[in-house]
Amino acid sequence: MSKESFQVLTMADFSAKGESPEILFWVGCAGSFDERAQKITKAVAKILHHCDVKFAVLGTEESCTGDPAKRAGNEFLFQMQAMMNIQVLNGYDVKKIVTACPHCFNTLKNEYPELGGNYEVVHHTELLQQLISEGKLKVSGGNFTGKRIVFHDPCYLGRGNNVYEAPRDVIQKLDAELHEMKRSRSNGFCCGAGGGQMFKEPEHGSKDVNVERTEEALALSPNVIAVGCPFCMTMMTDGVKNFNKEDEVKVLDVAELIAQANEL
Amino acid sequence: MFSQIIFILLFLASVVFFAQNIKKIRRNINLGKPLDRTDRPKERWMTMMRVALGQSKMVVRPVAGIMHIFIYVGFVIINIEVIEIIIDGIAGTHRFLSFLGSFYNFLIGSFEILAALTLLACFVFLIRRNVLKLKRFWMREMTSFPRSDANAILITEILLMTAFLTMNATDSILQSRNFEHYLSAGAFPVGGMYAALFSSLSSESLMMIERICWWFHIIGILAFLNYLPYSKHFHILLAFPNTYYSNLEKKGKFTNMDSVTQEVKLMLDPAAVPPEGYQSPTSFGAKDVYDLTWKNLMDAYSCTECGRCSSVCPANQTGKLLSPRKIMMDTRDRLEEVGKNIDKQKKQREASGRRRLAEGLTAGGGSQRIDDGKNLFNYISEEELLACTSCNACTEACPVNIDPLNIITEMRRYLVMEQSKMPAEWQMMMNKIETNGAPWQFAQADRANWISSVAE
Numbered sequence: 001m002s003k004e005s006f007q008v009l010t011m012a013d014f015s016a017k018g019e020s021p022e023i024l025f026w027v028g029c030a031g032s033f034d035e036r037a038q039k040i041t042k043a044v045a046k047i048l049h050h051c052d053v054k055f056a057v058l059g060t061e062e063s064c065t066g067d068p069a070k071r072a073g074n075e076f077l078f079q080m081q082a083m084m085n086i087q088v089l090n091g092y093d094v095k096k097i098v099t100a101c102p103h104c105f106n107t108l109k110n111e112y113p114e115l116g117g118n119y120e121v122v123h124h125t126e127l128l129q130q131l132i133s134e135g136k137l138k139v140s141g142g143n144f145t146g147k148r149i150v151f152h153d154p155c156y157l158g159r160g161n162n163v164y165e166a167p168r169d170v171i172q173k174l175d176a177e178l179h180e181m182k183r184s185r186s187n188g189f190c191c192g193a194g195g196g197q198m199f200k201e202p203e204h205g206s207k208d209v210n211v212e213r214t215e216e217a218l219a220l221s222p223n224v225i226a227v228g229c230p231f232c233m234t235m236m237t238d239g240v241k242n243f244n245k246e247d248e249v250k251v252l253d254v255a256e257l258i259a260q261a262n263e264l
Numbered sequence: 265m266f267s268q269i270i271f272i273l274l275f276l277a278s279v280v281f282f283a284q285n286i287k288k289i290r291r292n293i294n295l296g297k298p299l300d301r302t303d304r305p306k307e308r309w310m311t312m313m314r315v316a317l318g319q320s321k322m323v324v325r326p327v328a329g330i331m332h333i334f335i336y337v338g339f340v341i342i343n344i345e346v347i348e349i350i351i352d353g354i355a356g357t358h359r360f361l362s363f364l365g366s367f368y369n370f371l372i373g374s375f376e377i378l379a380a381l382t383l384l385a386c387f388v389f390l391i392r393r394n395v396l397k398l399k400r401f402w403m404r405e406m407t408s409f410p411r412s413d414a415n416a417i418l419i420t421e422i423l424l425m426t427a428f429l430t431m432n433a434t435d436s437i438l439q440s441r442n443f444e445h446y447l448s449a450g451a452f453p454v455g456g457m458y459a460a461l462f463s464s465l466s467s468e469s470l471m472m473i474e475r476i477c478w479w480f481h482i483i484g485i486l487a488f489l490n491y492l493p494y495s496k497h498f499h500i501l502l503a504f505p506n507t508y509y510s511n512l513e514k515k516g517k518f519t520n521m522d523s524v525t526q527e528v529k530l531m532l533d534p535a536a537v538p539p540e541g542y543q544s545p546t547s548f549g550a551k552d553v554y555d556l557t558w559k560n561l562m563d564a565y566s567c568t569e570c571g572r573c574s575s576v577c578p579a580n581q582t583g584k585l586l587s588p589r590k591i592m593m594d595t596r597d598r599l600e601e602v603g604k605n606i607d608k609q610k611k612q613r614e615a616s617g618r619r620r621l622a623e624g625l626t627a628g629g630g631s632q633r634i635d636d637g638k639n640l641f642n643y644i645s646e647e648e649l650l651a652c653t654s655c656n657a658c659t660e661a662c663p664v665n666i667d668p669l670n671i672i673t674e675m676r677r678y679l680v681m682e683q684s685k686m687p688a689e690w691q692m693m694m695n696k697i698e699t700n701g702a703p704w705q706f707a708q709a710d711r712a713n714w715i716s717s718v719a720e
């Protein structure tokens with residue numbers, strides 16, 4: 001497969017052409033601004049383009065879903081953000097949304113309907129699973145063949161929305177060895193970022209949550225710790241650094257695994 | 265005849281006392297805010313059947329789960345025996361149900377096996393708590409009463425089961441001797457085994473032991489019944505309604521504050537006209553038990569302090585102050601305190617009411633909040649609330665679908681929206697969302713900058 005350049009279009013671009021995309025790619029704040037998470041965003045965009053999925057982003061018209069405000073207890077700010085976003089989304093008559101952030105996913109899917117925003121929302125791992133099963137996305141192991149991969153469940157994808165199998169199904173396609181931590185699926189252990197923790201120092205304790213979780217993953221001697229959330233990405237990457245293992249163990253999003261395996 | 269009268273009086277007294285306590289708990293739960301949990305009845309019944317009746321979440325941890333099933337099934341089934349004991353006690357009969365013949369033998373036989381399994385499970389549980397000292401039974405919130413409460417329950421069950429089996433053992437010897445009214449009835453697979461211990465005793469002594477055990481068993485059960493409302497053990501009753509009224513939404517979905525929606529709509533659209541009679545909300549979130557829903561309060565009474573929530577809580581497991589179990593215990597303790605205040609006030613009212621009645625005045629009613637200068641924050645600290653990652657591990661782990669996360673969220677809402685009390689970093693994060701549309705210091709205009717480097 002060759003690397004090709006392409007232009008990511010915005011909803012405004014489509015609108016100007018009098019067209020509408022199949023799906024809106026909701027990038028989220030981390031995916032837009034965090035340097036590491038931008039790579040996940042690009043991997044998703046490349047895969048969508050590779051599979052000829054007609055997609056668009058909101059670009060500068062996108063704004064925080066309000067998730068961190070809501071979890072921290074600021075319902076006012078959350079609803080302000082939600083209603084402004086809903087105005088934009090409904091203005092473009094958006095029907096279907098994909099996002100690589102489980103926090104955006106949960107909020108858009110479960111908390112926007114009561115405020116007038118009704119969309120079909122999927123997590124990027126669900127879309128990848130679907131593209132693979134439809135034959136639009138072919139996956140072979142590439143450089144991951146035979147590698148040991150551990151998947152860390154994001155709370156807002158797993159327990160929050162009962163999506164456990166989609167990321168695993170996608171990873172299984174890589175001809176790699178998928179290993180499970182003792183605390184996985186519905187018993188998964190948080191990375192420590194949720195509930196607004198990402199944006200403040202942790203309370204006093206004996207250990208940081210991400211260190212505890214990374215330790216558990218590292219005990220399985222993985223080559224890759226796979227994640228499905230930009231915040232888990234930050235926490236697990238920091239955790240791996242804490243154990244000075246960043247040269248041996250890579251932390252990668254499921255979309256990055258697929259993009260790299262396909263040399264996109 | 266004399267013993268029948270004693271029995272009837274004892275029985276009535278304990279039923280009345282129990283009913284009074286239940287009424288109080290019901291009143292306390294109803295202090296909570298309204299919440300509609302009557303939708304999707306079929307799904308609710310199924311949840312109750314699966315989680316409460318079927319113990320589906322208990323067996324996630326197999327050792328404790330299976331032992332718990334022994335006690336649970338034993339408790340439910342052996343209570344059929346209590347029906348016979350009550351009939352015998354009132355009517356002065358002996359083994360009234362024995363006319364059921366071979367079915368009766370089957371019943372008594374299975375009660376005995378379950379009693380033996382219950383004994384085994386109680387011993388295992390006592391060992392886990394007091395000898396192996398499992399971490400979750402020794403956390404910070406497990407102070408003296410929660411620990412002695414658990415031990416009292418287990419020891420009582422052991423005594424009750426021992427009395428039941430000894431009663432059967434002595435009865436079986438009396439039956440074989442054709443002594444007085446001891447007709448051959450029942451099968452005794454367990455009691456029969458250790459009947460040999462008593463075989464050298466005279467029939468009169470045996471009868472005395474049998475009677476003592478009978479009385480001990482029934483008085484023990486009535487006492488146990490009346491201990492329930494004061495104990496964590498109340499879960500044996502509330503597990504059923506509490507799972508029926510479970511949150512059926514996705515765990516990730518937090519409640520929408522409708523009072524805020526109206527305000528935000530008015531703010532975003534200056535032309536909007538508030539609906540007639542609209543009043544701005546006066547308070548946000550939960551400061552005290554009155555601000556929680558009745559389901560939060562039922563959750564608190566349903567908690568049996570097993571600590572599975574805290575043993576999976578990422579904050580708790582990394583040494584933070586937060587323990588979801590403590591949130592539930594604190595909510596119940598505060599609610600009980602509020603309940604006692606209400607009882608006290610009612611008594612005072614009644615006293616002054618009588619005076620006023622004598623003076624020709626009527627007593628004033630109304631049940632407004634009693635200000636005792638305390639609230640939930642006297643029990644739960646900000647530090648605990650702030651440590652939550654909202655990961656839902658606690659709600660997933662709870663064997664009776666208790667939701668500590670909802671209480672934590674409501675209390676955070678109070679702190680943030682009422683008091684503007686939060687860490688400076690959160691204040692910054694919120695300011696950035698408000699001004700930049702992102703929780704970090706980046707300009708909205710730069711949001712799409714990544715696009716230019718996609719195909720690199």
